[in-house]
Amino acid sequence: MAIGISKTLDxxxxxxxxxxxxxxxxRPAWMSQHLGTAVIGAxxxxxxxxxxxxxxxxxxPNPQSNGENDIAIVLxxxxxxxxxxxxxxxFNYPLAKIIGRAPAPEAPEVGWTRFFKYNLDHKVVxxxxxxxxxxxxxxxxxxxxxxxxELLNPTNHYFGPGTYIAIVSEHGSMMMMMAxxxxxxxxxxxxTPLLIGSRKMAFPRVEAFSxxxxxxxxxxxxxxxxxxxxxxxxxxxxxLQTQATxxxxxxxxxxxxxxxGMICAGFNVAVTIINYRxxxxxxxxxxxxxxxxxAVSSLLTLATPLLATACYFGILDRTVLTSIYVDExxxxxxxxxxxxxxxxxxxxxxxxxxxxxxxxxxxxxFTRRPLFAYRVGAAGMFGVALLSFFVWQHHLFDSGINPxxxxxxxxxxxxISIPTGFIYLVGLGTxxxxxxxxxxxxxxxxxxYFNFLFGGISGVFVSDVPADVTLHxxxxxxxxxxxTIMGGLMFAFFAGIYYWIPKISxxxxxxxxxxxxxxxxxxxxxxxxxPLFFVGILGMPRRVFEYAHNLQVWNDVSSVGAFLLGASFxxxxxxxxxxxxxxxxxxxxxxxxxxGLEWQTPTPVPFFNFERIPVILSDPYHYDEQDPLPxxxxxxxxxxxxxxxxxxxDMPGEPGIEGTDPGGSNG
Amino acid sequence: xxxxxxTSGGRVAPHGKRIVGxxxxxxxxxxxxxxxxxxxxLPPGRMTSSAGSQQFDIKVLFLAxxxxxxxxxxxxxxxxxxxxxxxxxSFEPPAQVxxxxxxxxxxxxxxxxxxxTLGLFTFGTIELILxxxxxxxEGPAPIWTPASKTVLPIQVIxxxxxxxxxxxxxxxxxxxxxxxxxxxPVAFHVTSLDVIHDFxxxxxxxxxxxxxxxxxxxxxxxxxxxxxVVRCDELCGIWHGAMYNYGQVMTKSGFNTWALTTxxxxxxxxxxxxxxxWFYSPSANGAGGSYYGTNATYSKVxxxxxxxxxxxQASKPRAG
Numbered sequence: 001m002a003i004g005i006s007k008t009l010d011x012x013x014x015x016x017x018x019x020x021x022x023x024x025x026x027r028p029a030w031m032s033q034h035l036g037t038a039v040i041g042a043x044x045x046x047x048x049x050x051x052x053x054x055x056x057x058x059x060x061p062n063p064q065s066n067g068e069n070d071i072a073i074v075l076x077x078x079x080x081x082x083x084x085x086x087x088x089x090x091f092n093y094p095l096a097k098i099i100g101r102a103p104a105p106e107a108p109e110v111g112w113t114r115f116f117k118y119n120l121d122h123k124v125v126x127x128x129x130x131x132x133x134x135x136x137x138x139x140x141x142x143x144x145x146x147x148x149x150e151l152l153n154p155t156n157h158y159f160g161p162g163t164y165i166a167i168v169s170e171h172g173s174m175m176m177m178m179a180x181x182x183x184x185x186x187x188x189x190x191x192t193p194l195l196i197g198s199r200k201m202a203f204p205r206v207e208a209f210s211x212x213x214x215x216x217x218x219x220x221x222x223x224x225x226x227x228x229x230x231x232x233x234x235x236x237x238x239x240l241q242t243q244a245t246x247x248x249x250x251x252x253x254x255x256x257x258x259x260x261g262m263i264c265a266g267f268n269v270a271v272t273i274i275n276y277r278x279x280x281x282x283x284x285x286x287x288x289x290x291x292x293x294x295a296v297s298s299l300l301t302l303a304t305p306l307l308a309t310a311c312y313f314g315i316l317d318r319t320v321l322t323s324i325y326v327d328e329x330x331x332x333x334x335x336x337x338x339x340x341x342x343x344x345x346x347x348x349x350x351x352x353x354x355x356x357x358x359x360x361x362x363x364x365x366f367t368r369r370p371l372f373a374y375r376v377g378a379a380g381m382f383g384v385a386l387l388s389f390f391v392w393q394h395h396l397f398d399s400g401i402n403p404x405x406x407x408x409x410x411x412x413x414x415x416i417s418i419p420t421g422f423i424y425l426v427g428l429g430t431x432x433x434x435x436x437x438x439x440x441x442x443x444x445x446x447x448x449y450f451n452f453l454f455g456g457i458s459g460v461f462v463s464d465v466p467a468d469v470t471l472h473x474x475x476x477x478x479x480x481x482x483x484t485i486m487g488g489l490m491f492a493f494f495a496g497i498y499y500w501i502p503k504i505s506x507x508x509x510x511x512x513x514x515x516x517x518x519x520x521x522x523x524x525x526x527x528x529x530x531p532l533f534f535v536g537i538l539g540m541p542r543r544v545f546e547y548a549h550n551l552q553v554w555n556d557v558s559s560v561g562a563f564l565l566g567a568s569f570x571x572x573x574x575x576x577x578x579x580x581x582x583x584x585x586x587x588x589x590x591x592x593x594x595x596g597l598e599w600q601t602p603t604p605v606p607f608f609n610f611e612r613i614p615v616i617l618s619d620p621y622h623y624d625e626q627d628p629l630p631x632x633x634x635x636x637x638x639x640x641x642x643x644x645x646x647x648x649x650d651m652p653g654e655p656g657i658e659g660t661d662p663g664g665s666n667g
Numbered sequence: 668x669x670x671x672x673x674t675s676g677g678r679v680a681p682h683g684k685r686i687v688g689x690x691x692x693x694x695x696x697x698x699x700x701x702x703x704x705x706x707x708x709l710p711p712g713r714m715t716s717s718a719g720s721q722q723f724d725i726k727v728l729f730l731a732x733x734x735x736x737x738x739x740x741x742x743x744x745x746x747x748x749x750x751x752x753x754x755x756x757s758f759e760p761p762a763q764v765x766x767x768x769x770x771x772x773x774x775x776x777x778x779x780x781x782x783x784t785l786g787l788f789t790f791g792t793i794e795l796i797l798x799x800x801x802x803x804x805e806g807p808a809p810i811w812t813p814a815s816k817t818v819l820p821i822q823v824i825x826x827x828x829x830x831x832x833x834x835x836x837x838x839x840x841x842x843x844x845x846x847x848x849x850x851x852p853v854a855f856h857v858t859s860l861d862v863i864h865d866f867x868x869x870x871x872x873x874x875x876x877x878x879x880x881x882x883x884x885x886x887x888x889x890x891x892x893x894x895x896v897v898r899c900d901e902l903c904g905i906w907h908g909a910m911y912n913y914g915q916v917m918t919k920s921g922f923n924t925w926a927l928t929t930x931x932x933x934x935x936x937x938x939x940x941x942x943x944x945w946f947y948s949p950s951a952n953g954a955g956g957s958y959y960g961t962n963a964t965y966s967k968v969x970x971x972x973x974x975x976x977x978x979x980q981a982s983k984p985r986a987g
Contacts (some may be wrong), residue, residue, distance in 0.1 A: 005771060036843045094915045160873065162905040233902045239862040239879055240904055327880035328948055334878070335862055367750075368758065370763040375775050398865065400806040400857075401966040402884030407792045414784045414791075424739060429772065431746040440752065446743060453739050464791040466724040466801035469874045470711050473900040537710050537725075539869040541900045548896075593758035621767075623759045651878030656767040 012328045013153065033089035036115040038212070042219065043450050049075035060320060071319045077223065077253040081216045089118040089359065118212065120204035123605055125211050126190025127504065130497070132215055133185055136178035137490075140568065143171035145566050148528075154547045164545045166229025166247065173221055173234040173251060180300070180347060180487055181214055181265060186475035187496045188269050188293050190504060194598035197278025197614040197632060202271040210264035217258030224250035233543055235344070238325035242317050249318065250530045252311040259308045266300025269293050278632070280616030285631075287596065287620055288377055288426075290395035293356020295381040296350050298386065303346035310339035317355075320506075334401055337619020341392035349388040351485045353381050355492030356423045359445040362499055363430045365594045366442035370621040372429025373422070380422025387416045395466050406465050413463035420456055424449065439592065440514035444495030447522050451487025455480060456534065474537025482529045493520070494572070503586035505580050508601045513575040520568035527561030535634045551604035595620045597632050610634060682749065690741055692953060694734035699813075711872050714895065714916065715764040717802025717887040718872030721750055724794050724801075731787065804875025805944070813852035813886050821847065825859040825864035825877035828906035830897055837926045839943035840933040845897060845914030847871075848922035849889050857883040858946040864888035865901035868914060876901060889916040944969070 053072025063069035085091060095104040114124055146167045150158050150224045152414040159167065174424070187209045189211075193201055201207045224230050230247035232240050241248055273294045277286065288295075314336070323329035356377075357383075364371045371377070393409040427449055436442070458480040462468050463515065471477060475594060494517075502508050531554040540547045540555075547555065579585065601609055614632040622628050674902045698932040706788045713719040750761075799810040812818075824841070837937050845852050845868070856865045859877035866885075867874045870893070875885040899910035917925060930937075941947060 153726075160905075161908060165902070165905050210985075231902070231904050233700065235902070236861050237902065238903070243862060243904075243921070288714040327878075356978075368760050370767045372766070373768050375768070376773055396876075398803045398874045398885075400804045400878055400881060403800065403805040403810055406795060406803075407788075407838070408794075410791050411788045414788050418780050419785055420778070421776065423775065425776045426747075428739070428742055429769075431750065433754040433761060433763050433765055435757070435759075436747055436750050437755075437757070438747070446747070449743060450740065453736060457735060460693065460732070460787065461728050464724055464728060464787065464802060466717075466721050466791065466793045466798070467728060469801055470721045470725070470818050470869075470872060471724070472874060473867070537897070539710065539898070541867065541884065541898050543902045544898075546908045566696075624765055 004626040008263060016510070020431040027424050033087065033092075033118065034113065035088070037089075038084050038087035041085075041087025042080045042216075043083070045086075046076045046080035048272065049077070049079030049082070052079070057319075068246050069251055070246065071247040071633040072407075073227065074253060074315055074319055077220055078247060081213075081257055083252075084216050084219070085306045086211060088452060088508035090209055090212060092115050103125065111420060114422050118208050120208050121607060122189050122193055122201045122204065122207055123504075125207050126188075128211050129181065129189055129214070130504075132218070133178050133493075134210065136174060136218055137182070137220075140171055140174035140178060140271070141566055141569065142165050143174065145562055146585055147171060148562040150545055151555050153549070154549050154552050154555070157545060159545075161545050161547070162231075165231045166225070167377045168225065168543050169230050169233050169251070170221070170224060174218075175485075176234050176347070176578070177217055177221060177254070180258070180262050181488055182351075182493050183358065183496065184265055184269060184293060184296055184300070185211070187358070187483055187493075187500060188265070188297075188354070191500065191598055193276065193609055194503075194601060195596070196273060196281050197597055197610065197616055198272060198274060198276035199437060199610055199613065200276075200606040201268055202276055205269045206264045206268045208262045210268065212266065213257055213261030215276070216252050217261060219253035220257050222250075224248075224254075225615075235340060236311075236314070236336070237340075238314070238317075238333040239327070241314055241336070242325060245447055249315070252314045252318070253354050256308045256311045259304045261312075262304045263301045263308075266297035267306070268297075270297040270301060273297075277608075278614050278616050280632070282616075283534060284375065285619040286378075287615055288362055288371060288374060289354075289357040291360035292353050292360070292381050293377040293431035296353045296357075297443040299346045299350050299353075299385050302348070303343045303389070304520055306339055307347075309345040311345065313339075334396075334399070337396055337399060338392070341395045345396070346385070346388040348481065348484070349384050351419075351489045352452075353384060355448060356381060358492040358496045359448050360423065360426050360430075361444050361596075362441050363427060364621045365592050365625055366437045366445070366598075367430055367434030367621045368437075368593075369430060369434045370624055371426065372432070373426050373623065374619070376422045376613055377426035380419040380426075383419030383422070387412060387419065391416060394463055394468075397465050410463055410465055414460060418455065419462060424453075428564045438509060439496045439498075440518055441499035442495065442591075443515070443518045443522075444491045445500065448488050448491045448495070451483050452531075454533075455483030455485075455487055457485065460620040467656075471536065473541055474536035475532045475540045475542060478542050479529045479532035482532075486530070489524060490558055491521075491525075494518075499592065500598075501580075502591050502640075503598060503603060504518075504606070506587055507580045507584045508591060509579045510575050510585075511576070515569060517568060517571040517575060520571060522566065524561050524565035524568055528558050528565050529561075531555070531561075595623065595628055595631055600632060600634060611660075676895075680749075680862055686742055690734070690738045693737045693741060697733045697737060698730050701728070701733060703730075705751040706859060710869075712870055714870045714891045714893060714938050715802070715872055715887040715889045716798055717800075718870060720794055720798040721872045724791070727790065728787070729898070738803050748816075758831065760815050769963055770919075785822065796948070799852075802872040802874065802885055802887050804885045807882040807884065809854075809884045809886070811886075815852045815888075818852045818886070819848065820854045820856060821845070822945075823855050823875075824860060824947075825857065825866060825867045825899065825903075825910075826860040828899070828910040829912070830866065830899070830912055831865075833940075833943060834926060835943050836932070837930045839935070839940065840936055840937045840941055840961055842929055843912060843931065844929075845912070847914065847916055848851055848919045851919065852886060852888045853920055855885045855887075855965050856945060857885065860947060860949070862903050863901050864899045864903045864910070865895065866897065866899035868895055868897045870895035871914075874900060880948065892916050892918065968972050 050072045051650055053069055053075040057071040059061055093103045108261055119125060126521055151165050188205055224247035227246040227250055230251050232244060273290055317325050322330040325331050325333055328332055337454055360371060360377050390412045391409060393405060394413045397406060448452050457562055460472050462480060498514055527588040535551050535554045539549060540551050589603060614634045616632045620631045620633050679781060708726050709952055711718045713722060761837050798812050798880050799813045800809060820835055822835065823830045831843050832845050833839055850903050855873060855875060856876045857875040858881060859879045864877040865874060866877055873885050875883045875954050892917055895914050897912050897914055899907055
């Protein structure tokens with residue numbers, strides 16, 4: 001302990017205000033920890049957990065009678081995750097602190113190898129997350145195309161019903177896991193400090209931990225396939241969950257793992273935005289995207305623990321034979337439904353709000369005018385976030401619980417359309433008499449307004465109880481939430497990627513390929529999902545492998561659309577690889593003419609983002625001025641205190657990473 | 668900071684008038700076309716009272732949604748066509764001063780969306796309560812019930828992966844054919860023997876989850892004769908997609924004949940069944956696969972809200 005402190009003080013005393021030069025790790029190369037050691041750790045942990053589970057539980061009646069030891073599977077998965085984290089080095093620093101030794105030095109690294117390591121730089125973590133969510137998304141997309149293959153024909157089957165339901169469940173779970181982090185992970189981690197003028201995230205270790213948990217969740221949910229899959233879909237309804245075979249354990253452990261990552265990511269972003277804003281970054285200057293990140297990270301932090309608890313109960317039911325969800329023994333299947341949706345409904349807004357934030361952030365740039373009704377937009381995001389905790393029983397309108405509550409949940413659900421409407425007010429107001437430039441990110445933004453309109457309005461249909469009696473559980477609902485998540489969130493994600501890649505990588509994505517990607521994705525997305533509204537309203541339930549013959553035409557249209565939609569992402573991958581790695585074209589410093597603070601930093605962004613803590617002079621939306629001044633003074637200390645420029649927040653105490661931070665704390 | 672003033676902009680084109688005019692025109696045209704051409708044919712049809720009320724709800728929601736869709740998409744298309752700047756990298760501001768906010772516009776927007784929302788809520792609540800729960804499952808103690816005292820109870824038993832039906836007023840026989848009489852309120856008592864299923868009689872406009880250890884009641888009254896499909900609508904395992912069968916609406920006399928014949932034909936089987944109950948538990952002895960009725964308090968006199976059904980009353984449809 002004493003050694004650590006004196007070392008830190010020594011470092012700080014030596015180097016003053018200068019940001020540190022990137023160094024390489026002082027550990028010998030053979031001791032370095034990376035993806036490879038993480039995989040070794042995961043495999044070793046899995047084997048160890050499985051062995052322990054068999055030792056302690058193999059003789060019990062339950063594993064013997066049903067031929068499978070769920071205790072061994074659960075412990076294998078848990079120890080696998082622990083081994084994964086130990087292998088990547090997540091425990092080195094905390095363990096060293098606990099036993100009172102000086103932690104190994106963790107200097108910022110350079111070179112491509114840092115992307116495969118437990119890195120504490122929020123920009124590296126952001127890029128890791130981007131690759132991670134794309135991996136997640138494309139894996140889930142392959143499952144989706146398998147589903148559409150099966151549904152090409154109503155009665156001829158490409159998969160058996162067991163395989164089909166495993167594919168459906170895997171698709172739903174992976175996409176939901178991915179979508180919770182798809183924006184807050186990559187763009188949230190990368191951009192939050194840049195948007196608010198901070199030199200780092202509040203908790204770099206929590207940030208790195210959240211990413212490696214996210215990837216552990218990816219591996220855990222995929223272990224369901226070799227374990228035989230699970231039959232419950234992503235909702236995991238309880239009696240079926242208790243009845244299911246070993247693949248179900250992957251679902252339950254997987255959602256706890258990914259949920260832990262979500263809580264960590266949300267907590268970190270929320271604390272960063274609240275506490276690490278630069279001087280002058282008052283609440284009515286915070287970029288709207290940061291507002292959306294704050295709203296969504298509050299939801300992640302508050303809603304996700306309930307999911308972890310619900311999954312933990314499920315694990316207990318399956319392993320040590322509690323009967324929390326077993327009706328015959330005093331439990332209740334309604335308990336799972338309530339717990340799951342109490343998390344699940346905030347979760348679907350976790351998948352909507354960051355998309356709203358991105359389009360609201362980008363529209364002023366491509367219309368050259370200030371964001372319209374900025375405060376209403378921010379209030380709308382928080383209104384959605386708050387109301388989302390009071391709507392969950394609209395998933396249970398026909399389930400047979402307390403019918404007298406139905407009008408209330410109909411009301412709260414329909415009330416959400418008011419703050420959601422604010423997002424449209426902001427968007428449509430910003431387009432008014434503007435100068436619209438249809439760059440690729442702008443195309444994706446406008447597509448969000450188009451798609452989310454259908455997603456949102458079909459949501460009003462299913463919120464209406466009498467209409468929901470017909471629509472509940474049908475493909476109409478399925479089309480509804482694909483229009484909000486895929487048509488809303490994923491379009492916003494790609495808008496964000498096309499917009500910020502020049503900042504992140506320093507390279508421009510090819511515009512022509514980007515336009516082709518956009519039009520393919522937009523057209524084929526609608527071709528895939530619009531027919532499903534018809535299919536659903538005509539009576540096709542979700543998650544079936546057989547359906548009425550008269551619905552085949554629409555299903556086939558949707559399937560063809562899905563294959564083409566899948567192919568459209570090949571254009572994106574080609575564009576990404578071509579423009580960044582094969583034939584890189586250097587991006588201009590500020591290709592979109594944005595006033596955002598993030599574009600004032602040099603590219604590539606230096607390790608500590610800003611040489612000095614910037615002083616924020618205005619909000620980033622004064623596009624209506626002829627030669628707008630930059631939103632921040634990066635020189636530090638030169639700006640008069642006038643105009644509320646300074647003094648709104650304290651400077652963060654230590655901008656660097658503990659133990660190695662030689663950077664000055666009072667820049 | 669920009670001045671927060673809206674300019675009506677001296678000689679600029681009357682964008683507002685054009686947009687509003689086009690919006691109203693298109694909305695009226697599309698609403699009329701939809702209401703008269705599509706409206707009468709909207710799912711789930713008018714076979715029963717609950718299906719009819721759902722069809723009406725869906726129609727009203729479409730009529731309300733069409734102006735919103737037309738307005739937003741029309742506005743965006745107008746904006747992109749009229750205010751597009753095709754020059755690359757032209758970063759100058761627009762010619763007119765543009766407002767950062769407008770109290771009038773914001774208040775109008777919030778007011779209109781709030782009114783629309785509260786209106787839809789009021790409409791939905793009335794449409795839920797008046798048609799006796801609109802065909803949705805109301806749990807074991809339904810609070811919105813048919814006005815008629817003559818309600819025919821039919822039990823729907825879901826299990827992996829099959830629906831069967833018991834008719835308590837006809838000796839409690841169990842069959843896999845669902846037959847209901849015309850013009851008679853029916854109470855579907857939906858329960859499950861294993862996992863959660865969902866009884867969805869599409870053309871009847873009835874949907875109720877089948878929960879183990881629980882009774883879920885949904886009401887409807889058939890108004891047309893014909894066949895309908897029953898599908899499981901809650902994922903219940905690998906054969907979920909194959910869990911469907913068909914039912915039929917008969918005339919009262921036809922139904923009565925069918926029920927009495929079937930009761931007689933299945934009498935030997937009925938004796939082997941567990942006594943009728945609102946839900947069933949697996950036998951404690953396990954392996955035999957048998958079930959027993961869990962709630963012994965069942966009486967044939969069932970109370971739905973204020974209306975009472977006695978065997979004598981429930982057998983009124985027999986008179987045709």
